[in-house]
Amino acid sequence: MSFFRKLLKQRQQHSQEDAEMMDAMVMNTTMMMAHLDNSDEPQGRGSRPGRSPNHPRNRVSGGISLMADYFIERPIFRAEEFRRRYRMHTHLFNRIMTKLCNHDPYWHQRADATGLLGLLPQQKMTGALRMLAYGAAADQCAEICRMGESTTLECMKKFCQQVIHHFGGEYLRAPTETDLKRLLARADQRGFPGMIGSIDCMHWEWKNCPTGWHGAYSGRKGRPTIILEAVASHDTWVWHAFFGVPGAQNDINVLDQSPVFEGLIAGNTPTVMFYANGRRYSNAYYLADGIYPRYSTFVKTIPNPESQAQKLFTKKQEAYRKDVERCFGILQSRWAIIRHGARLHRSSTLKNIMIACIILHNMIVEDEFVEEEYVEPEEEDLLNPLAARVYDGPVDPQGVRIPFLPVERDGRNQHAFWDRIDHLESAYIHNLLQNDLVEHNWTLEANQQ
Incomplete structure (x- = not known):
């Protein structure tokens, strides 16, 4: 029994020492907080005293003014002025904005933690396009977009990335x-x-x-x-x-x-x-x-x-x-x-x-861009051997070696791969084609006179 009594006494002593240590820590923390509250030096981060406050840019009123300038039914500035400043017509701007808003909530107008409304998608896209169109620095767009420098830069980078992602496959492609x-x-x-x-x-x-x-x-x-x-x-x-x-x-x-x-x-x-x-x-x-x-x-x-x-x-x-x-x-x-x-x-x-x-x-x-719509040639025009056309079938070799067979995935036609490279880098065909085009243009010029 004496052993268990000694063990219980030791545990009581440790508990008492832990409690005294905890009381000392609470007292030191309380004194430190009181010292910080009475100190004149700025402490802490975020919205605490001593930090630079957010600059009031009147985002909501700026967004309303921008909408009245360009995006309502009867805006202050005409369509010609919108085209000159945004480099595109309003319907194309709205098409891009709709695509971005449908795929990324970043472009939506959202409320912050205090309930204040944020930037309109028109404001964000305007800041990005003004930087691209005018080569302006990020802080030069604050007057019209009501955005800070870092926000304008972020909008411009996101805008470029998402334009490439959503429209690159259609508008930067090889010719069909x-x-x-x-x-x-x-x-x-x-x-x-x-x-x-x-x-x-x-x-x-x-x-x-x-x-x-x-x-x-x-x-x-x-x-x-x-x-x-x-x-x-x-x-x-x-x-x-x-x-x-x-x-x-x-x-x-x-x-x-x-x-x-x-x-x-x-x-x-x-x-x-x-x-x-x-x-x-x-x-x-x-x-x-x-x-x-x-x-x-x-x-x-x-x-x-x-x-x-x-x-x-x-x-x-x-x-x-x-x-x-x-x-x-x-x-x-x-x-x-x-x-x-x-x-x-x-x-x-x-x-x-x-x-x-x-x-x-x-x-x-x-x-x-306005161009005459391409019209498929009539059947008799297809018989004209001088007309250039897209050809997807085999041709008998005549003069220059044509056409090339596609390389198969199993590698059985690997020799055709090197044939295509040889044909591509052929200086002989280059000179031959150049001389033929010289005669071709001279004949056309003579026929027109």
Whole structure:
């Protein structure tokens, strides 16, 4: 019994010591809190005294004013002014806003913890578009959008990401068969059968490039830039965009990394059959400047034309190749953020901005560009061997080797893969096609006179 009595006595002593320790801790905490309450130094975080209060931006009244300016039935500013400031018509703006609101509650107007209503989706999208359209800094949009700098930046980044996600598959795609027929019909009228666009590169200056990356991104002009490779058609629609290569590289290095010919090499693209000077070809081509290699898919100008036929071809090639240059000019004029130096620090964010601007540009082109609707040719026109057309069946080889068979998944036709690469990089076919187009345009010019 003496053992259990001793054990019980020890437990009582420990309990008493724990209770005294707890009382001392409570007393010390109480004294510390009293000292903090009487202290003049700012303590704590959040909304406690000493922290900077939230700036009252009158979000609700600002949203009502913005709606009255642009988005009610009879707004203060006309539709022409909305188009100039937002770079698009109201119905296209509403289409984008509806898509974003249906898929992400971030764009909804919500109440905060105090019950105050937040920003309207029109305010958030206006802040994002003003940054893209005017190249404005985030804090420059506070007057019209009633948003802080960090909120405006967040809206712009989310807007670009979600435009790419929701609209990229439709508005930044390879040409479908219907698109190819329309492009080929236009190219035939211009004297370049089989041409589906022009290819070139554009540099975007990176003002806030990290210091350690300056060497890789600084090109001949000595300033850090990032390169965009694009393919554009006569209506300035961008069919291919590859962005992110450091500016110290040239157009050939960009082409080596670009996926522009992936579908052609894999055998997944439709075969385009056309005739030039009586010779049959099967691959569509792009107009390019002198730096690009002599591939069968490029038609370049003649540096020193001698005959009248060569001078005519050079004049027309250099004129039509300006389609992509004109597209770059429209992009930089419409979205000033890519005309001025980029102020953001992450290359991934800059890529989202560039691709989103191109997608929005294509959406505006589709909405506003007026062109004669493509009409399927009559049955007798299909017999015309000079008309370029999309061809999806086998052809007997004649002149140039055409067409290519797609690579099968089991690898049984792997030799066709290398045949396609050889055909793509053939300088002989490039020279042959160039000479045939010279004669083709000279014949057209003679027939028109």
